[in-house]
Amino acid sequence: MILNGEAVRLAGFNRVSEHRFWGSSEPLEVLEKDIDLMKEAGANFMRIMHGTQNEKLIELCDTKGILLFEEINVRDLDNDEFRANYYPISKLKNKKSININSEDEEVLMLDEPYLKLKDKHDISVSGKNYALSKYWLKGMIERDINHPSIIGWSVGNELNNHKAYVIEAIDYIKKELDPYRLITCVSNSGQKEEYTPETDPNTYVDIIMHNMYRWQGEPQDILNTLRTKWPDKPIFISEFGFDPFPSTALDGDKEIFSEWTNHFRHKNEFVIGTSMWTFNDYRSGYAATTAEENRVWGIISSWRQKRRLFNRIKKEHSPVLDIQVSNIDFEKNTANIVMPIRDAGDYPSHSMRNYKLEYQFKNSKGETVLKQSHDLPNLTPKDGEWKSAISWGKLPEDILDFTISLITPTGYSRFDKTISFQKAITPEISQIIPGNNAVRILFDAVPNATEYFVTYTNAAGKELTSYRTITNAIEIDSLINKKVYSFKLYAVNDKGISKPSKTVGVTPNGNELPPIIWDAFIADRKLVIGYSSDFNDGDYTVQYGASSDNLDKEFVTNVRGMLSIDLNGEKEMFFKIKRNSDGKESNWSQMVKVITNQTK
Numbered sequence: 374m375i376l377n378g379e380a381v382r383l384a385g386f387n388r389v390s391e392h393r394f395w396g397s398s399e400p401l402e403v404l405e406k407d408i409d410l411m412k413e414a415g416a417n418f419m420r421i422m423h424g425t426q427n428e429k430l431i432e433l434c435d436t437k438g439i440l441l442f443e444e445i446n447v448r449d450l451d452n453d454e455f456r457a458n459y460y461p462i463s464k465l466k467n468k469k470s471i472n473i474n475s476e477d478e479e480v481l482m483l484d485e486p487y488l489k490l491k492d493k494h495d496i497s498v499s500g501k502n503y504a505l506s507k508y509w510l511k512g513m514i515e516r517d518i519n520h521p522s523i524i525g526w527s528v529g530n531e532l533n534n535h536k537a538y539v540i541e542a543i544d545y546i547k548k549e550l551d552p553y554r555l556i557t558c559v560s561n562s563g564q565k566e567e568y569t570p571e572t573d574p575n576t577y578v579d580i581i582m583h584n585m586y587r588w589q590g591e592p593q594d595i596l597n598t599l600r601t602k603w604p605d606k607p608i609f610i611s612e613f614g615f616d617p618f619p620s621t622a623l624d625g626d627k628e629i630f631s632e633w634t635n636h637f638r639h640k641n642e643f644v645i646g647t648s649m650w651t652f653n654d655y656r657s658g659y660a661a662t663t664a665e666e667n668r669v670w671g672i673i674s675s676w677r678q679k680r681r682l683f684n685r686i687k688k689e690h691s692p693v694l695d696i697q698v699s700n701i702d703f704e705k706n707t708a709n710i711v712m713p714i715r716d717a718g719d720y721p722s723h724s725m726r727n728y729k730l731e732y733q734f735k736n737s738k739g740e741t742v743l744k745q746s747h748d749l750p751n752l753t754p755k756d757g758e759w760k761s762a763i764s765w766g767k768l769p770e771d772i773l774d775f776t777i778s779l780i781t782p783t784g785y786s787r788f789d790k791t792i793s794f795q796k797a798i799t800p801e802i803s804q805i806i807p808g809n810n811a812v813r814i815l816f817d818a819v820p821n822a823t824e825y826f827v828t829y830t831n832a833a834g835k836e837l838t839s840y841r842t843i844t845n846a847i848e849i850d851s852l853i854n855k856k857v858y859s860f861k862l863y864a865v866n867d868k869g870i871s872k873p874s875k876t877v878g879v880t881p882n883g884n885e886l887p888p889i890i891w892d893a894f895i896a897d898r899k900l901v902i903g904y905s906s907d908f909n910d911g912d913y914t915v916q917y918g919a920s921s922d923n924l925d926k927e928f929v930t931n932v933r934g935m936l937s938i939d940l941n942g943e944k945e946m947f948f949k950i951k952r953n954s955d956g957k958e959s960n961w962s963q964m965v966k967v968i969t970n971q972t973k
Contacts, residue, residue: 374607374645376440376723382637383440383646384690384721385418386411386672387612389655390426393667393675393935394901396656401429406677408433411652412785414672414683415690417723420611420648423448423530425513434522437783441522442582442611444559445509447529450538459487459504460496481508484549503538507545514550525555531584532558539574555579559611564589564598575603580645584612592636600643607645614650617661618669618680621654621891621905624842625669626681634689637720646721649686653677664906665934676892676903681843691715691788692725696777698792707764710777717754725752725779731786732777734768737798739820742769746780773798773821774866797822797864797871804963805860805879808886811850812879814860815963818845822864822871829860841865846889854883885959887951888913895969899937900946906933909955917948921964924949944969 374381388407390397404427411419419439421430424446434441447455459481465488472478479489487504490496510528517523528542529535539558546556561584562568563575570576581603589595599608613633618625630649637644654675657668667675672683694713701708710730715722733744747763763777774793778786798819806813814827824841831837832853839847852858857880861873888904895901900917912931916924917938924947930936940946946967951959 379724380717381417381723382642382644382721383418383609385416385420385439385646385648386414386652387420387422387648387650388652389422390424390430391653391655391675392677393656393903394896394937399427403677404430404433407653408437408439409785410673410677410679410683411439412437412781412783414652414687415721415787416652417721418646418648419652420444422651425509425516428516431517431520431522435520439522440524441520442525442527442555442557443513443517443523444527444530445506445513447506447509447538448531450529450532450535455503455505457505458490458502460490460494460502462486462488465494465496481505483507483511503541506538506542510542510546511550514546518551523554525557525580526551527582528556528558530559531561533562536572536574536577540577543577557582557609559584561586561589561612563602564595570602573602575599575606578606581606581608582611583608584650585610586612586614587616592633593641596636596641596644600641606643608643609645610647612650613647614670617663620663621665621667621669621674621676622889623674623678623680623844624840626685628685630682630685631689634720639718642718644720663934664908664910665904667934674891678892688788690721691779692721692723693779693788696730696779696788696790698775698777698790701775701792703768705764706766706768707762708775709760709762711758711760712779713758714752714756715754716757719754722754724754725749725781727782728752728787729780730763730777731780732763732765732775734765734775735773735820736769736771737773737820739773742772791867793821793866793868795821796869797866799872799874800825800862800864801874802860802862802877805877806886806960806963807879807882807884808960809883810852810854810881811848811886812852812858812860812881813886813889814847814849814862814877816845816862816874819864819871821866823867824865825862826865827860827862828873829858832856848886852881854881856880882960885952885954885957887949887959887962890950890962890965893948893965893967895940895944895946895967898940898942900940900948900967901935901937902948902950903935904950906952907954911953911956913950913952915948915950916961917946919943919946921947921966 392399392403421443481487543556557578557580558574559582575581615627615629651670653673654667654669654671656666662668692715697711699709728749730747733741736742745765776791779788800816800819802816804815826841827839827847857878859876859878861876864871891903893902912929915928917926918924928938949961949964951961
């Protein structure tokens with residue numbers, strides 16, 4: 374794709390317009406948060422999924438630099454709304470007797486008023502005229518045509534037997550709405566043998582947008598088939614994904630993302646970009662939906678928290694391969710930097726103009742004690758690498774680590790490298806909640822750790838090590854009730870493993886573990902709590918109050934995944950939560966303090 378005279382290959386996401394509390398009526402703060410996170414993850418493209426969106430989202434993309442394909446919500450031409458035919462009122466014989474303002478009539482305003490035909494109108498039309506789809510296209514394009522972030526329009530998603538519709542819709546856009554932008558219809562069928570250049574609308578689009586999933590076969594086989602059928606068409610992978618995560622938990626990663634991305638590196642250069650499904654988790658009743666009513670496909674949760682996958686994708690989307698730091702000299706206050714740049718055949722690939730390196734030192738409290746930047750020259754994929762020395766001012770003796778980041782002109786980090794000067798600080802266990810043959814270990818983060826794990830001894834006397842987490846909680850199961858277990862917590866960074874925490878003992882008591890609290894905040898005069906759920910859960914009980922010593926109010930609900938409690942303007946609240954599972958009460962969760970716009 375040529376953008377401002379430069380060949381680029383784009384990388385981005387499909388974003389679903391949904392937040393677990395606000396639903397699809399997202400306030401500006403959610404839109405801003407998502408765009409910021411998307412840019413941090415290296416996105417320069419977003420496919421707005423399956424329908425016209427809040428114009429504020431498009432305005433943010435104009436400002437922040439994210440290219441868009443916008444799409445009308447046409448997914449099945451056999452749905453009832455597309456079975457109906459519309460007819461120009463001017464051509465009706467009895468047009469004078471029709472009141473277009475009547476509640477009994479449905480009228481679409483296209484080039485002229487079109488009436489939805491009913492039996493009483495005594496007229497039949499052979500074939501479909503797709504008036505409703507055209508009406509949606511007209512509304513979307515007329516509203517958004519002047520947004521520079523929009524580079525193309527899509528007339529539908531994953532349609533079957535839709536050649537006639539696509540030809541008519543594309544013709545309508547080019548002749549009456551927008552003759553300049555790219556037009557497509559997103560497909561997931563072009564790789565099938567029965568879909569040929571003679572029968573598939575890929576022949577008529579400006580750019581093939583293909584939704585590619587593992588059920589279709591191997592990625593290279595799919596790409597080969599599409600390229601063989603349409604050798605002159607650029608291909609954009611409009612969706613690709615790898616099945617949902619098992620839960621809302623944040624430790625999920627997908628190594629296969631890196632494997633698939635390699636299909637676009639130094640080969641298949643007709644693939645000009647991709648957008649992953651999905652950027653965010655979203656509420657749904659579709660297949661593989663969790664008990665919390667979420668589809669957990671995102672690199673962030675529905676509560677806008679980063680999964681482990683987020684940092685993987687950030688590195689894969691970076692225009693540089695690494696930031697190599699060597700010869701750190703604390704006497705001269707200098708270091709050498711080498712930054713290998715992705716070449717034109719790599720993915721993604723684009724120039725870097727007005728970028729800078731930003732670097733900082735932190736002390737053992739996690740406080741930034743020095744922060745400086747180094748302006749970079751304009752760099753292109755042909756440059757191979759950039760190298761230079763950096764310098765800094767006087768430092769205190771208490772230095773924990775050094776972080777250097779590649780920063781865009783709009784202030785987003787595209788690559789980060791942290792070098793620790795000591796092993797991770799020893800963490801401490803703050804609380805252990807007992808459960809039924811299980812426990813949940815809670816702790817606070819330390820400034821220079823990237824992961825945590827615990828060790829403990831099982832019933833056979835064998836010392837075991839837990840999984841590693843990027844969060845502040847670890848669950849251990851397969852324990853024996855009424856037996857005492859002792860746990861030690863460790864932190865990890867690039868320098869090594871910390872010393873163990875103080876040993877803390879706990880006895881599983883046979884009650885179920887309480888819900889995991891994903892998030893909690895005060896908004897719109899409500900206390901909002903996001904929490905884990907199981908399919909066998911019954912009621913959830915919250916005790917809350919203005920003081921941790923006086924939880925004098927109680928709220929009970931059977932709604933899974935999220936609850937909201939009306940407040941009287943309080944800015945600070947405390948709460949704990951438990952659940953009823955198969956008729957049995959769980960233990961209480963930890964106490965949580967919630968401040969407006971902040972949770973502790």
